[in-house]
Amino acid sequence: MNVQVPAEKLTAKDFASDQEVRWCPGCGDYAILKAMHKSLADMGVRPENTVFISGIGCSSRFPYYMATYGFHTIHGRAPAIATGLKLSRPELDVWMVTGDGDALSIGGNHLFHALRRNIDINILLFNNEIYGLTKGQYSPTSRVGQRSPSTPMGSVDSPAEACVFALGCNARFVARGIDVQAKELGELFSRARAHKGASFVEIIQNCIVYNDAAFAGFTEKAVAADMQLHVKHGEKMIFGKERNKGLKLNTQTFALDVVTIGENGVTEADILVHDEKNKVIAGLLSGLRPPRFPEVLGVIYCDPAPSYETAVAAQDAAARAKGPGDLDKLMRAGNTWQVT
């Protein structure tokens, strides 16, 4: 099927479709789109072998702006459509773009099953904690107290946490990035693609119209260094402007504490080292929320396991090893009789 085309080096521009982008000016989605264009070019993928599948919502317009194959489907169901595609065409790179409402509200069931099934698709969840396309209702990730047209006195609904949910679904790759951090996002995209199995990337995304500055508490330049922890496998969980803050395991509570190196007898040796294969650490990290803790960014968990479509293909192949089945023979197997 895949015709070998001479591998001329493609640029970010080659991954942008000719369609006018219709997000609001200043929307965080622009930055993510740009990061993806560049990232795909850097990865050297072929646009014809790349498919973007989305559900419904602002984020789900993403495929229209990619010069790859794309399918803008129905609300919440992108994981199921992506599953059907990957199952039938395992050789394709299948990306899925979704939002907090699409993935965690109407599509929560499908997201759960795509993750626990570990089908090899790359899931990007743009989390802006609001319904944008329907004009600003609170979403399943909105915080308690969020005022919106449907919660004029503030939301009383306990929010879902995307990465905690993903780990609970037994996702084998969980990561988090921020819309405007192009370099880091590019790395996450590359890691997600390289990971065989379902990859889950939460992207903190600012909705400039309905929920502006929702993440300012850790994204503003003035606080970013003190409020963001970029984790890397094998490295100490150190952050802060002075690079003197870190996370330490409290052996009394089995929880993480923010500590300052050089204070209260804390030394660098006390700071936890990130092990992305360690699910306990991933669980502790994914539950941390500002302002008490820094926002944890990077690959939180990556521990590959056999992917679903590989196992299905192996069964199909085993059944077909003796050659294609003959329907005429099948229908004549068992008890038959002749009429002359």
Added chain:
Amino acid sequence: MNLQADDIRSGAPDGAPVPKSDLDAIVVRFAGDSGDGVQLLGSQFAQETALVGNSLATFPDFPAEIRAPTGTTYGVSAFQINFGSRPVKTAGDQPDVLVALNPAALMVNYKGLRKGGLVILDSGAFKDKDIKRAGFTVDPRTDGTLKEFRVMEIDISAQALEVAKPFGVSQKEALRTKNLWVLGLVSWMYDRELKSTMEYIARKFGAEDPIGKANLAALNAGHAYGETHELSGDVAPVSVPSVKVEPGTYRLVSGAESLAWGLAAGAQLAGLELVLASYPITPSSPILHILARMKQYGVTTFQAEDEIAACCAAIGASYGGKLGVTASSGPGIALKTEAIGLAIGTELPLVVVNTQRGGPSTGLPTKTEQSDLFIAVFGRNADAPMPVIASRSPGDCFDVAIEAVRLATKYMTPVMLLSDGYIANAAEPWLIPSMADYTPFKVAFRKDPEGFHPFVRDEKTLARAWAIPGTPGLMHRIGGIERDYNSGNISYDAANHQKMTDTRAAKINNIADDIPEQSVEIGEAKGKLAVVGWGSTFGPINRAVANMRAKGHDVSHIHIRHIWPLPRNLGALLKSYEKVLIAEMNNGQMLQLLRGQYLVDAKGLLKVSGQPLKISEVEDAIRAQFASV
């Protein structure tokens, strides 16, 4: 070409007594607890019957509960078979023989038995508490309840226990051989060979398994009991001669089997691999089970997390260039409707199999009905037309499934295939088709980038190009938002939406040029009365019309396979009759469709009881039409 089915009592002139010696067809009904193995008993008897060359039709009739409390009426499972030496067209209006393995089975079924019919009872199961539990206040064997029938009491339970004893199986396992004991007896009564059942037992249990040995012994013991006991003349062995049918190789086939095989055959003819995505639901699940074992035939199956995901995964597979299929029943179909709309809007092939059951909501999961015609034809938001076709019998599912695949791939559209619970579970003798007799309809994926956009259409069929991911130079985006006619890009343009809506409708309407004209099954193409049916009512309507014609009535049978679009000539055909009677198992859905389409003053014979239409009911309705002239 398939053998259809029949009822023996209808051949006689109206009101005339049926001579007892007329054994050209017999209806036997087995009934017992849902754990008694009645379905196995029935299907093995059907297998033996098919192998002696009788025409037959079966009707498995079981509760939704897997093991309802023993001895209750709602836990009764039954299996009815009509077999004969002339073409049988239904599972029979009235049983001639009822085998009741407990009082509850008798309670539920004795009223349906023909007057003078034979009741075989397991007297070992007629203890006081069992009798009370079944709802009899007095023992029905003693108070005249059964006076219109001949009754044969055998302590089948004791017989089974005795036979199984030497094999050291538990009391429970020993009692469970009752079904095979009965099979042995009934096989003797009708002179059936036990060989296929013996082979079945050997296959299932292996030669050394004590349970297998006990079952085999019970089968032989039941047969021997018939031979050695001085049974009344009524049950002396009866030989039903084989039926005269088209030459060829035959087998028994259920609707679920032939439908699954037909889907695989259709995919093969289209040159595609098949991806079935389904969610378990009664009575559709056997299609998933059968296709799950057909991987070597280019089939991949996926048990999705829910009905919506199943439909969406099938759409994803079609988007990737496979034949996406999803199979379900009423409630599941309701859940799939939004996704079906996506396939209509993005113009992707998809086969949606709907094995209809009683509704609304959960309704009657194991009972049959034809009440999903409206949801098939109209049940989506917006103007969202899709082809709908219906199978008329178990064997017919094969051809209908192939036709569904042909339409889906040729016109780039979802197609709904209507089967029902009766067709899916019932079995009939089937002249096995040869793949060589079918003309392939190979799909050609778009490869050429010249002038390509995703909604570039074939001028004749109006089908859009099918360009699949992985094809260089054809990268494109599709989606649920309205697409520009000339580029496929998002368009909110008013005139474009009108044009796309009209095009989607025209594409489906044009299929009427690609399907056979409506034919008349029996009778003239004009006259006094046409009885119109669709789906599994074929058998009873066909036999009833034949019977009434034999009595001199001017009545014809029309049976509709292509429900949407309807055949081009159907309107004119219906108008050539003075009266039109629509017989269907719903509250008038085809009736309204045809009245709406053609302004014909059709009347309905409408039945929604979870049970198949009876020949006598159709005959009565025909009589009423002539009486009201």
